[in-house]
Amino acid sequence: MSDDSLLKTPFYDMHVAAGGKMVPFAGYSMPVQYPLGIMKEHTQTREKAGLFDVSHMGQAYIRSKSGDDPALAIEMLMPSALAVLKPGKMRYSVLLNDEGGIEDDLMVTRTFEPEGTLYVVVNAACKDKDYDILEEKLGDKITLEPLDDRALLALQGPKAEEVLASLAPEVAELNFMEATMVTLEGVVCWVSRSGYTGEDGYEISVPADEAPAFAARLLANDNVEWIGLGARDSLRLEAGLCLSGHDFDGTTSPVEASIIFALGKKRRENGDFVGADRILKELAEGAEKVRVGIVPEGRAPAREGTDIADAEGTIVGKVTSGGFGPTFGGPVAMGFVPKAMAAEGTKIQLMIRGKAHGATIAPTPFVPQRYKRKQS
Amino acid sequence: MTKYTEDHEWVEADGDIATIGITDYAQKALGDVVFVELPEVNASYSAGDEVAVVESVKAASEVYAPLDGVITEVNGDLEGDPSLVNTAPTSNGWFFKMKLANTGDLDGLMDEEAYNDFVAGLE
Structure with missing residues (x-):
């Protein structure tokens, strides 16, 4: 089954050849699974290394028109400490609207270009919207250059370092949330130690025309499989990471979404970003509702949209991400509950197909993260 | 003789008691099964009613009653090991048994050859 209106990444033919089951996703034809199956692909990534085509995500450079730091401009829309980013350092941040709601989440990296150019990676489904917002609100201060000629791969898992370092030893030196320019197989790539699975690993931005040959080199290693x-979804769910458009949307604040770590300390003190009134008030007083981790009793997964009820059966919230955690060994979910019910250990009920199932508010991640942080 | 439905269930009748599960084609399409919600014993269903739910890592799918009848037994092994649906869909991975209201209704289902043709037409 093919749909000509769908976009294809540079790896499309490789996915089809590998037996990938292609589905429409954010306007692209993407592999939902390969013959290995979701469960084994998940385990492969937790135990060895998984290769993900994330070329559908938006990559762009942001430069300042006046020659000063472009981070000073985008900090107006992003509440993280970005101006302090040194070359080769990156941060997770969010793109806010005027009401302090999250339009998208993204990675912001300082490149080594002398003018302090930033490299951003945004969600596939949001990239046009994100670019429009940046253009509309900051178009007089910055230029945004989408990198449509670059593919993006994520190599994730405990064997990722060994695999990638066999091609370029210097990538072993990177710590979590650091990036550098590396020549891999004669191809200049932008490599960061980051990802969205909870595992150690890398994201590799590679010129589109060189990308398939490069992926083939990675896949030639016995430790690597396409995932x-x-x-990808069950891995990020177990890691307790938000999915844009599901675990938050334009109405959700970073405080509600429990991603307070994305708010820089100085930035909070200064309140110098859009929606700061609401966000600072919620920081001080707590938000009415917050995103929490949920562990259902029994085996029935609670999917997105499942109603959450209190002990008396009153509906108080909804599951925003949920399914089976292959490494956790049971169902896990995330959703929003009133702040009074957000404490770990609070008993709730999940209304699955009209029947109440017991569940408990639980800490996230559900599976320990294994990032390679700097040894201090 | 085993009979089949267009919803990819198999029905194996012994007198008026039918054992029901999902086909190999169905388990492959679903992927790794992680949970099966089974009906209550003694509950009665009409053909086409939603009677069970099978959840894979990906999504939940309904299983429909292939014929009118009353549930006589459910496969408790699926509670502890839902992956039986993947590894043994037409044997140990059975879902439930039904006492058929009218065994003559079996004639309205597909035989193996017709089901194989039906599946071939889907691909």
């Missing part, structure tokens, strides 16, 4: 969108 589809299905396992």
